[in-house]
Amino acid sequence: MELALVLVVVLVALSFDFTNGFHDAANAIATSVSTRALTPRIALGMAAIFNLVGAFLGTGVAETIGSGIVDVGLGLHGMAVVLSALFGAIGWNLITWRLGLPSSSSHALIGALAGAGIASSTTVHWSVILDKVVVPMVVSPLSGFVLGYLVMVAILWAVRRKAPAPTHRRFRVAQTVSAAAMSLGHGLQDAQKTMGVIVLALVAGGFHSGTAIPWWVKLSAALAISFGTYAGGWRIMRTLGRRIIHLDPARGFAAESVSAAVLYVAAIGFHAPVSTTHTISSAIMGVGATKRLSAVRWGVARTMVTAWVLTLPAAALFAAAVYGVVGLFV
Known part of the structure; x- marks a missing residue:
């Protein structure tokens, strides 16, 4: 019975x-596609490959998820907590x-783990959530915005006397x-979270x-996120690539570079599961603000921030509701 349930949990985790x-x-390719630096399918293929590679570059984030958020305990009860958390996170993602x-898929998973933990009277490590999740949740988008703005200002100064057409090329x-x-940073961050679960x-x-x-576990998680990446997320790509601001190649390059740097520092330096979504979105806003503040569609940005704020509690409620059903059978 326990082996069968473990297999079910593993399959749901890979889902x-x-x-x-x-x-x-x-997150990885919207800016490149919107600036026509890459075609959508080439961008998705490249992102899938580098997601796969990135998943093997470290395990710090996986260990934070696997041992730092909740103490699930042994037996059917523990597996029910994990299963409920996964269904809660998947529900909010969809x-x-x-x-x-x-x-943020990352915050959906963490919120779902906490929600399932509360519903099942499992120990939730709130100090870890505060240090490794809530603080980075605030710091990473702020860093993305500020660094994106500063890097873009530096680029504009460096190319101020260059001809526009060859510079864009x-x-x-x-x-x-x-x-x-x-894409490498996305694999480094997000594939590890599934490994931890x-x-x-x-x-x-x-x-x-x-x-x-x-x-x-590393291989299966890496392959699952890579196949998912290649399947594409066209709806969200339109939001990031076009609805926040119309990006040119220089701003796309600045936003992606800053976001990748923030992801690497968080994963390797602090083992913190930060959101790739928050980071790239805020970097896009930062580079866009160098054009003029009104160039950023702040109404779209407010809607996105609302979704960010709702993710932790909403995923927690989803997972708690799922545990209310699953818990009847364990």
Whole structure:
């Protein structure tokens, strides 16, 4: 019975990873596609490959998710908590994808884990959520906005005497590199979160101990998010690539480069599961603000921020409701 439930949890976790991929595909490539630096299919293929590579570059974020958010315990109860959290996160991902809102899959998963933990009277490590989730949730978009603005100002100063047409062409080429770097950071961050959840389920089922990530978990999570990325998230891509601001190649390059840097520092330096969605969206706003403040469609930005704020509690409520049903059988 426990083995069967572990297999179900692993499959659902990989399904979440897949939805994470197509939900967040826009994060890495929307700017490159909107500036015509890359065609959509080439951009998606490149993003899928670098998502796969990025998933193998570290395990710090996976260990934070796998051992730092909730103590699920052993047996059917623990696996029910993990399963409920996954369904809660998937539910919120699908709703925001349907509405074209670039919300955070990372925060959906963390909020769902906390919600399932509360509903099941499981210990939730609120201090870890505060330090590793809430603080980075505020710092990463602020960093993306400020750094995006400053980097773009520096670029504008550096090319102020250059001819516009060849400059745009060079930045279109540079965007291939920055989009790849962004995709690498997305794999480094988001694939690891699914790895951590699978390890939670394995520990709960008594099939693993400690926080080390087995090789097959890394590989399966990496493949799932890569396939999901290639499936694409066209609705959200339109929001990031066109509705916030019309980007030129230089601004696209600046936004992607800044976002990738923030993701690497958070994952490698702090083991913090930050949102790729929040980071790239705020960087786009930052580079857009250098044109003029009115160039950014702040109404769209407000809608996105509302989705960000709602993600943690909404996913928590979804997961708690699922546990209310699943808990009847364990």
